[in-house]
């Protein structure tokens with residue numbers, strides 16, 4: 001692949017691994033100009049080498065951006081505009097997940113979760129909109145999660161950060177419609193990226209033997225790790241969905257990834273599975289004898 005008719009200038013957050021990494025490489029290979037941003041650009045080496053191998057290194061730029069640090073966002077946006085004059089697409093992808101029952105999570109744990117997954121999106125969007133709006137075109141793609149469809153014990157901070165992101169995105173969609181800017185949500189199920197392993201975080205009291213949740217927390221971690229290590233779904237599916245949104249005109253607002261998750265989303269959204277039944281099933285799974 002190489003030059004395309006209308007390459008887009010694309011800013012992606014959290015590109016050092018996982019969906020951000022895969023999306024950056026896929027879009028650069030497809031001919032777009034990609035600003036793959038990350039907190040620590042030294043982590044971009046593998047991405048640049050891969051881009052080189054695929055012959056798209058000249059279209060892929062690794063720049064520093066921490067979604068919790070407005071000065072790094074301003075600097076990145078300013079430099080992209082100086083280099084390319086526009087930002088056509090913003091992919092708000094950066095995020096992490098903190099595990100822990102509510103009473104084990106400190107206020108700081110909860111705050112940090114929202115600082116990245118929710119306020120981080122607001123911070124970047126705030127800087128990019130003044131570049132997009134006057135042109136009356138652009139796309140903002142927010143990476144949410146199936147966790148925004150239904151809660152899970154031990155994940156209240158993560159789930160609520162994604163529910164907040166969904167509410168914000170719905171409002172933003174309507175606010176930006178008159179300006180010709182599309183807002184879309186991508187809602188992946190679980191994929192084996194660094195989010196569950198190297199980048200996983202747990203509540204301050206997660207491993208405290210005195211916590212009344214200690215046994216359940218340990219059980220939860222074991223179950224999640226077992227589930228994720230047997231998870232062979234290809235995370236590039238998510239990158240493909242993001243690419244499709246970018247090339248489509250008037251894309252749908254919500255994008256659940258894969259037919260299994262589409263079915264699950266359907267059941268949860270239309271309440272084919274009532275909340276109390278869902279909660280009972282989840283709690284049964286968490287407390288049933290471990291394999």
Ligand SMILES: NC(=O)c1ccc[n+]([C@@H]2O[C@H](COP(=O)([O-])OP(=O)(O)OC[C@H]3O[C@@H](n4cnc5c(N)ncnc54)[C@H](OP(=O)(O)O)[C@@H]3O)[C@@H](O)[C@H]2O)c1
Pocket residue numbers: 013014015016017018019020038039040043065066067068093094095096097116120143144145146187188189190191192193194195196199
């Ligand atoms: N994997 C899944 O099963 C799954 C499912 C649904 C939704 N998601 C969502 O998908 C997105 C990407 O996650 P992933 O699965 O690809 O996980 P990942 O491999 O851990 O990637 C997360 C990325 O976010 C970056 N990040 C964290 N804090 C940041 C900050 N303050 N500023 C900028 N970047 C930051 C990380 O950078 P560092 O290297 O600097 O830490 C990393 O590049 C997240 O929003 C996540 O919630 C994931």
